[in-house]
Amino acid sequence: MNQTEVLSAPAVDTVRKTLAECRAATLPALRTVVEGLHPRLARISAYHLGWCRPDGTPADGRTGKMLRAALAVLAARAFGGSTASAVPGAVAAELVHNFSLLHDDLMDADELRRGRPTAWVVFGRGPAVLAGDALLIQALRVVTEVRGTAGQPAAGAMTSAVDAIIQGQAADLELDGCPVDEVDTDDYLAACAKTSGLLGGCLEVGAVLAHAPATAARMLRSAAWDLGVAWQIADDIENLWGDPAASGKDAYGDLRSGKRTYPVIAALRSETAAGSRLAARLSATETPAEAELAALARLVEEAGGRAAAERTARHYLDQALHTLSRAGGEAGPVDTLSALFRHVLARHEQWTTRVPTAPAPKGAAL
Amino acid sequence: MNQTEVLSAPAVDTVRKTLAECRAATLPALRTVVEGLHPRLARISAYHLGWCRPDGTPADGRTGKMLRAALAVLAARAFGGSTASAVPGAVAAELVHNFSLLHDDLMDADELRRGRPTAWVVFGRGPAVLAGDALLIQALRVVTEVRGTAGQPAAGAMTSAVDAIIQGQAADLELDGCPVDEVDTDDYLAACAKTSGLLGGCLEVGAVLAHAPATAARMLRSAAWDLGVAWQIADDIENLWGDPAASGKDAYGDLRSGKRTYPVIAALRSETAAGSRLAARLSATETPAEAELAALARLVEEAGGRAAAERTARHYLDQALHTLSRAGGEAGPVDTLSALFRHVLARHEQWTTRVPTAPAPKGAAL
Numbered sequence: 167m168n169q170t171e172v173l174s175a176p177a178v179d180t181v182r183k184t185l186a187e188c189r190a191a192t193l194p195a196l197r198t199v200v201e202g203l204h205p206r207l208a209r210i211s212a213y214h215l216g217w218c219r220p221d222g223t224p225a226d227g228r229t230g231k232m233l234r235a236a237l238a239v240l241a242a243r244a245f246g247g248s249t250a251s252a253v254p255g256a257v258a259a260e261l262v263h264n265f266s267l268l269h270d271d272l273m274d275a276d277e278l279r280r281g282r283p284t285a286w287v288v289f290g291r292g293p294a295v296l297a298g299d300a301l302l303i304q305a306l307r308v309v310t311e312v313r314g315t316a317g318q319p320a321a322g323a324m325t326s327a328v329d330a331i332i333q334g335q336a337a338d339l340e341l342d343g344c345p346v347d348e349v350d351t352d353d354y355l356a357a358c359a360k361t362s363g364l365l366g367g368c369l370e371v372g373a374v375l376a377h378a379p380a381t382a383a384r385m386l387r388s389a390a391w392d393l394g395v396a397w398q399i400a401d402d403i404e405n406l407w408g409d410p411a412a413s414g415k416d417a418y419g420d421l422r423s424g425k426r427t428y429p430v431i432a433a434l435r436s437e438t439a440a441g442s443r444l445a446a447r448l449s450a451t452e453t454p455a456e457a458e459l460a461a462l463a464r465l466v467e468e469a470g471g472r473a474a475a476e477r478t479a480r481h482y483l484d485q486a487l488h489t490l491s492r493a494g495g496e497a498g499p500v501d502t503l504s505a506l507f508r509h510v511l512a513r514h515e516q517w518t519t520r521v522p523t524a525p526a527p528k529g530a531a532l
Numbered sequence: 533m534n535q536t537e538v539l540s541a542p543a544v545d546t547v548r549k550t551l552a553e554c555r556a557a558t559l560p561a562l563r564t565v566v567e568g569l570h571p572r573l574a575r576i577s578a579y580h581l582g583w584c585r586p587d588g589t590p591a592d593g594r595t596g597k598m599l600r601a602a603l604a605v606l607a608a609r610a611f612g613g614s615t616a617s618a619v620p621g622a623v624a625a626e627l628v629h630n631f632s633l634l635h636d637d638l639m640d641a642d643e644l645r646r647g648r649p650t651a652w653v654v655f656g657r658g659p660a661v662l663a664g665d666a667l668l669i670q671a672l673r674v675v676t677e678v679r680g681t682a683g684q685p686a687a688g689a690m691t692s693a694v695d696a697i698i699q700g701q702a703a704d705l706e707l708d709g710c711p712v713d714e715v716d717t718d719d720y721l722a723a724c725a726k727t728s729g730l731l732g733g734c735l736e737v738g739a740v741l742a743h744a745p746a747t748a749a750r751m752l753r754s755a756a757w758d759l760g761v762a763w764q765i766a767d768d769i770e771n772l773w774g775d776p777a778a779s780g781k782d783a784y785g786d787l788r789s790g791k792r793t794y795p796v797i798a799a800l801r802s803e804t805a806a807g808s809r810l811a812a813r814l815s816a817t818e819t820p821a822e823a824e825l826a827a828l829a830r831l832v833e834e835a836g837g838r839a840a841a842e843r844t845a846r847h848y849l850d851q852a853l854h855t856l857s858r859a860g861g862e863a864g865p866v867d868t869l870s871a872l873f874r875h876v877l878a879r880h881e882q883w884t885t886r887v888p889t890a891p892a893p894k895g896a897a898l
Contacts, residue, residue: 292639
């Protein structure tokens with residue numbers, strides 16, 4: 167038995183109930199913040215959050231499950247904090263998450279999110295940038311206004327998290343244009359900060375709001391950081407070999423846009439014949455034709471890129487769970503957090519539940 | 533004699549020396565922040581700040597005079613604070629100012645700033661947005677890290693200032709598309725927050741860092757807020773009737789882009805024949821031809837828009853100086869602040885030094 171075994175049905179049930187409960191605790195305060203914005207920015211934000219249509223009429227679609235709010239609340243509970251004490255952190259985390267989505271969709275020229283046109287497509291680039299700015303500053307206002315000794319470290323946790331997201335996004339921009347013979351997994355890990363930075367900030371802010379010891383808060387941040395790396399790599403794996411219907415994303419979208427994902431980088435650095443062929447193809451100026459994408463994915467797998475990615479993602483998830491178990495929180499909430507960590511990666515069960523059988527290619531290890 | 537008389541030569545000299553001194557005190561810390569960013573974002577920011585060319589080689593051009601840093605430092609000095617104690621506020625103020633310029637240039641599709649291509653033109657929209665995000669979060673990090681009891685109110689002052697800027701920018705976006713028969717000076721004043729919010733934040737953060745009484749900090753914020761309104765209106769006046777060589781901006785640029793500036797709004801609400809003709813022309817779908825712009829400016833003046841704008845700007849400047857004089861700071865720094873307020877508007881001497889002679893048009897008053 168290992169830590170990343172598949173979740174039991176009761177554990178999945180607990181995770182779902184906890185997510186719903188944390189979401190319910192966070193939503194009213196989040197709504198108050200959004201409704202307090204300038205009406206134009208409130209509309210854009212509410213649309214982006216899935217709460218309304220472009221004209222402002224209520225939407226009946228799916229809204230987010232607010233994973234980040236749950237991380238903040240569970241971290242607080244793990245150190246004796248109440249749900250209410252964690253709400254400013256949970257609200258700030260969700261606001262920061264949506265700030266970064268609004269800006270990233272524009273930066274990446276993504277035109278769809280959860281099957282709907284992205285905010286910049288509907289409302290224009292300028293207003294979408296401004297709405298993102300508004301959510302960011304509200305996030306910081308919410309934590310800055312926390313009274314007592316937890317206020318300053320809570321604000322510090324969130325500013326550090328946003329700083330990390332931005333540095334990660336900058337690293338990601340570098341990665342996109344990086345020549346195939348220069349790109350390395352270190353560059354990839356630097357770009358993971360765009361995801362890991364906020365996940366880390368969620369656990370840290372929750373711990374800090376519960377007055378957890380500083381070491382514990384740092385360990386929780388580190389655990390969530392590793393979870394973010396595993397998640398990012400799992401996303402890459404899914405885009406190449408997953409079921410597009412399950413992920414809701416374009417199959418091979420990353421290959422099409424020339425993204426340097428973990429499996430691709432590992433394949434390029436594998437010193438295999440397949441890796442060399444992949445490098446030659448990706449160095450060519452013309453973009454791969456649709457019909458060629460599946461063959462490219464097979465080439466990545468042949469070069470060991472898939473096995474390396476699965477092994478690395480699994481390593482980071484194991485490390486995240488190990489750090490979490492050593493941070494010293496109360497067993498109940500920590501167990502739920504641990505289940506939540508595994509749940510986040512549950513759609514990738516194929517590699518979280520089996521040891522990869524492919525031989526390890528050279529240069530493609532962690 | 534009134535408060536807005538022209539500055540004496542020694543007073544101008546004092547203001548210039550103070551600006552240079554505050555700039556010198558702020559610049560090293562500002563450079564440290566920018567150099568600590570991801571290299572790609574550091575390059576964009578340094579270019580935007582006028583420190584380097586697009587390729588990173590040092591620029592020899594003019595860099596900003598850092599008015600906002602000086603406001604923060606002088607406010608601290610007015611309440612017994614040292615220059616060093618105010619530096620985090622001064623650095624944060626300059627970072628926020630440049631965050632907003634980076635995003636606003638993109639939002640307004642401005643292609644030139646101080647005679648150079650704007651950052652989004654040189655580096656692309658996405659990277660320019662990200663660089664703005666980076667400067668904003670660094671601003672908040674700098675004030676959040678202030679130790680002692682001033683930390684939380686300093687962070688609060690800056691988050692409130694950024695909140696105001698964003699709400700003001702949103703109001704400004706509304707103003708641009710507003711039908712001529714609906715637009716009012718109240719809408720204009722709401723949009724002034726994009727300038728006033730930060731000027732207010734500069735004085736407030738300086739005062740707070742010097743542990744000034746809360747009432748005094750609020751009064752300083754209010755004074756700078758009024759200064760911002762006067763400045764905004766003065767900019768409008770200059771664009772219509774000023775010397776483009778002195779301002780460095782396109783003559784009639786506001787008319788060309790259909791901006792609802794204060795003189796135009798006052799003219800539209802004047803209930804004069806000239807105002808009606810202006811309304812008819814601005815409601816037409818075709819944009820004014822170049823040859824028509826001077827005639828439109830004359831129509832605004834004939835409708836009393838210029839006189840109303842001059843009177844209102846003067847009123848706000850007087851009010852700013854009056855509030856400043858009652859906030860209770862030490863005479864020396866307050867006198868310098870007062871001179872700085874007037875200096876900011878000095879290129880508009882024609883109306884800061886004379887009482888307007890045109891009769892007040894109906895509906896165009898404050």
